[in-house]
Amino acid sequence: MAAEIDLDRTDFAILRLLMKDAWLSNKQIAAAVGLAPSSCHERIKSLRARGVLLGAHAEVNLQAIGFALEAVLFVQLGKLEIEVVDNFVSATAAVPEVRGVFLVSGRADLVVDVVVHDMEHLKAIISQHFNRHAVVQRVETSVVFNRKQQYGMPLASSDM
Amino acid sequence: MAAEIDLDRTDFAILRLLMKDAWLSNKQIAAAVGLAPSSCHERIKSLRARGVLLGAHAEVNLQAIGFALEAVLFVQLGKLEIEVVDNFVSATAAVPEVRGVFLVSGRADLVVDVVVHDMEHLKAIISQHFNRHAVVQRVETSVVFNRKQQYGMPLASSDM
């Protein structure tokens, strides 16, 4: 499982560019990595076919459209039967307000990132999707004051 | 601050589509929302100009290219002078292995999501970028067993 796919520095350069800006044109990327547009196009197709490039997503300013409150939930679950847990993870990830779910080791079992309109909305989400479930033992809620997201390659350019 | 921008259902539909797949062509989006391509194009330009659409980023299968280990760090900081804290947040977000940083209320002050090659790499990151800093009092590390990310609009389609 998790077959290792090896990429050369050009592939990494393409991925790095697309992670920063998925709206770059093929022509722009080709120029940046020093390839002809057709070669670059082939590389990108190959990266997609090999399951390295999974897709692209718009980054939206959710604050600007009324989602003024963000929170991180630390969820403790009961008896950890893997199937039940995975189902709950999937169900949680399917909640529109949920941005990400992490099943983790340690004090909390789940770390959940949610975006909501206001406190009442947050209360509704927690009560509806967490406190209601038998598998959930406890939810600790942290308000997010500030957040920064990184869209680059987890590898300094100097490393390749 | 955080001026409220109001969008109609068509704007939401466009955003919803682009959040799921930023590589949809303007023509495809126009067809999906029932507009002429030129009208749709104008809407998207406007969304960008108003700061709602911030950009787009490729989703890359990091597991497939050798980043086999993901962790969440819960960081406790010392005396919380806002300027020092914000600087540390920015510095942390600039570390290539860091995917996201959340400054939160509650037990932990920072929640940090990192992606690394292996345990040694994780150790290096923590020791280099966290334990070394005077502002950091304690780091609790949780391994990520499973994760799901949500790229949709935090709002069910039926709500609009």
Add this chain to the structure above:
DNA sequence: ATTGAAAGACCTTGGCG
């Protein structure tokens, strides 16, 4: 793997309802 060329599709703007 990479390239150049060609055809077709798309983006983008401007003028008009």
Add this chain to the structure above:
DNA sequence: CGCCAAGGTCTTTCAAT
């Protein structure tokens, strides 16, 4: 605000290397 039309640009394929 939305639509049509036109020009210019880009994507996409393919034969050749």
